[in-house]
Amino acid sequence: MTTNIEAVVPAPADALRSRSLAALTWRRLFKQRNAIVGMAILLFLTLVAIFAPLLAPYDPVQSLLGIETLKEREAPCIHMLGCPEDKPQHIMGIDANYRDVFSRIIYGTRVSLFIGFSTIGMAVVVGAVIGAVSGYLGGWVDNLIMRLMDVVLAFPSFLLAIAIITVIGRGLQNALYAIAIVNIPVFARLVRASVLSIKEQEFVSASRALGASNLRLLFVRIFPNALPTLVVQATLSIAAAILEAAALSFLGLGAQPPTPEWGTMLGSERNQVFTAPHLVFFPGLAIMLTVLAFNLLGDGVRDAMDPRLAQVAKK
């Protein structure tokens, strides 16, 4: 009887992969069907956003009055589905200002993805620094910062965003700031909790004993170990941020006309649910798909990074 040594001893490459959390995570991620669907949708949306000028048949803000013969809020016209060939094709119809809805939806992808990444990017950077400093220094600094975060968290996030916009003024840029601000405490608390547990571990003590500075300890030794949880939370928060931005725009507090933003498109035609349903259906669908994609991906990343869930999956 011979023993296949290769089967027992991992190959160097496999051994290396097994030591890399990122590689493990990717492998686990690609084994999850939901995450793959989320990634596929997200990839599709990203490509749409990048190639919007090539994909959109019309300028998203230009009125087609005087260019084509149109009716306001005209229903979709798709030649393949029987729309007369002599009529210009508008596969998602025409809006109240005689603009092509399809083109606006395509350009809206850019706006929504930008909102998602920029707001959560801001919140992650600021929240992580605050949380790391708070958790590492401890004492009165930690107490002060965390009580401030508690105050922010005490308000319902959407109401707080509205309150902030009321103070700093409406508009997409201010809406981004507002959403970022209300998300900061989530990341601050998360990073603080990780830092509190990691800073007591032996490898940190060893580094300290070897004379590492506080900054090096915090940002080279401790912080990278808090990243996985941060990534999971950030992925899930992007979906919420897009939804919040759409809600703010729906209320007229976020993106302003003529910006092709899905929430604004939905809000401006909310009274036409029965008379021109295509004007609320397509922006609504776009928001739903984007949020779904980030949620599926976020769930997948969380599952992939959680060793306990990985153990359960193995059993």
Added chain:
Amino acid sequence: MKKMSTLFALLVAFSLVLAACGSGGTAVQDEFSALAEFEGLKLDAGSCDYGGKVLSIEAVDELTVVFTLCKPDPAFEAKIAFTPFGIQPQEHLARTGGSGELLENPIGTGPYMVAEWDRGNQIVYTRFDDYWGEAGAASTVTLRWLTEGAARLQELQAGTADYVSNLSPSDYATVQNDPNLQILYHQNPNVFYIGFTNTASPYDNVDVRRAIALGIDYQRIVDNFYPDGSEVASHFTPCAIPNGCEGESWYEFDAEAGRALLAEAGYPDGFTTRLYYRDVFRVYLPEPARVATEIQAQLQENLGITVEVVPMESGEFIAASTSGELTDGMHLLGWGADYPHVTNFMDFHFGANNPQFGNAHAEIYGPLQEASSIADVATAAPLYAEANNMVKELVPLIPVAHGAAAHAALASLQGAYYPPFGAPQFNFLDNGTDSIVFVQNAEPISLDCADETDGESLTACQQVVETLLEYGKDSGATFPELATSCESNADSTVWTCHLRDGVKFHDGSDFDADDVVASWARGLDASNPYHVGNTGSFDYYGYLWDSFMNVPAE
């Protein structure tokens, strides 16, 4: 015996005649003494130095009121027919202290009485059986409100409303194609305009304002964003108003000329500005956000002007725009006629004291001031032509459109109409049942309409409180209501109104001249103890009669 009985009978008869004569005599005597003793109320400014138009209002007898004006007012009859000048019993005003209960429970002489106001939900009216005029067919009318046009139409389609106001333009076709519904076009004169405040750059430059006037395709706006029946404004005042369209017509759309003028003004590549508006349905601007976006697109395309559209909360917008605070941009506003006279459009907007457009232009308000005391339409025409020409020359604002509106009712509702001025009277509506439901677009603010300006409150009040004259069902002509006639002296400075006899208020009290003086005094006299109201501003008294009497010194 027979003689005795005859004598007795004669005595009895004589006594009866004497008694009858005695009582009759007393009645006549009482009447004479009442006439002799009637000391009617009088509101007297003492002089015209306070700046208002009204010198005095006096109840000279129970059924006669005399208005003495400081200067002729050609629109006097049109103004006094306006709902804020409704009459309530002086005792009710005194009992409520001019506020409190008065805000929700007005007592008038109208065909319906307020039975209950369920705040946030509905107002229920019951028929006033002692009404002097045409009694309502329904014993109960319910007034409700829904802000969304689509929701109002749904109520009508579902049969839970008999009449809904302010159709969304996109719903016109739906109503026209539904045999169970009827569409009611509304011809209230109005104007939608783009206003500038000329105290800051670049709007302090008249060429910039003119360039914008040339760079807007008005026809495109009206054709694509307004309902049928709307028209491009050739003048600020609609032509339906006498003297409204005197003078030159407004600029035609000419983008090239606009660009050239803008370049001459120092802006060859345009500039960046703001466009303020309130997202509230008005007949003159049915879909503000759409029109704002269209103007934004046109200015960018035609003149290279980059515009940020800024929707504002309604109250904040009105306060800021009318006080001339929106200096960093243009504003979209409009005007619906309160009463059918050119002064209602021109004098209000272009008066010497109006800060809305920045520094007022003497070239405009000069002829207007002169014209405002001329009763004869033809005599005043050249002055209005001069004023209109100067509006075109100086462009304090850009008149864009005169909007049309429509309302809808069940086809089975008899007598459904919407007058050019005021609101429909519920007593003319008949659905064949004992109950009618009327749905409008907002809840009244209060039912003390002497101190309200919004149409929703005035519609609710109009069913309850009546004025001396009323507007016609299909025109702005005035007809007798609580006054059977109002006659003026030769120079239109003294108006004598003869009141309708036998009219009763909802509380059972008799209507007389003192009620007229008391109601007017409450609105016009700032020192009147009942000059309280909802906010105490009594806007229409101050605005239509130029000033309040006895304004306390600040």
